[in-house]
Amino acid sequence: MRIAYGGHPGAFGELACLGRFPDDEPIGFDTFRMACDALVGGDCDRAVIPFENSIAGAVPGVEALIASLPVTRIDVHPQPVVFHCLAIPGARLDQIEVVASHPMALAECRHFLSRLGVREEEAGDTAGAASEVAAAGSLTRAALASTRAAELYRLEVLAADVQDSADNVTYFAVLERA
Numbered sequence: 001m002r003i004a005y006g007g008h009p010g011a012f013g014e015l016a017c018l019g020r021f022p023d024d025e026p027i028g029f030d031t032f033r034m035a036c037d038a039l040v041g042g043d044c045d046r047a048v049i050p051f052e053n054s055i056a057g058a059v060p061g062v063e064a065l066i067a068s069l070p071v072t073r074i075d076v077h078p079q080p081v082v083f084h085c086l087a088i089p090g091a092r093l094d095q096i097e098v099v100a101s102h103p104m105a106l107a108e109c110r111h112f113l114s115r116l117g118v119r120e121e122e123a124g125d126t127a128g129a130a131s132e133v134a135a136a137g138s139l140t141r142a143a144l145a146s147t148r149a150a151e152l153y154r155l156e157v158l159a160a161d162v163q164d165s166a167d168n169v170t171y172f173a174v175l176e177r178a
């Protein structure tokens, strides 16, 4: 089956797809809306969409999005979420000026970000932020993203496990066409 998620390879949506459907193919879309549209239109067989996080609460807009579409929630997949602060090889934490990530990720790493005193930049997804940090090649930019994103985009972990609570979980709705 083709499993739709919002984001780029290395996003927590991809990790949720691989956890819930280990033998199937995760397909990334730029937005949660586009992932749901791929399910409704028949391009994908399931969609896996985050709706609630244990630290930051509801993911804005997702419940309304699901309610507006001809889809059925067949399951909830709890995905453990661990963030690392990632930058290009050679960067140092005390040089970082800008940290980019999905708004939910920024909200789940409040303590770390305020301690660091950096400018926050919102991105469409955590892995997209990591890929942009790699492409920019700047020693002053970092992203909050997964270990898998670090490996895929060849970034270094400047600080590990930077979320506010160690047992951070995001709940993903597993959707099929109604």
Ligand SMILES: O=C(O)C(=O)Cc1ccccc1
Pocket (backbone or CB within 6 Å): 006, 007, 010, 011, 012, 013, 014, 050, 053, 081, 102, 104, 105, 124, 125, 126, 127, 170
């Ligand atoms: O951007 C991602 O990696 C996502 O899958 C969305 C998300 C963002 C932050 C926490 C959990 C899921």
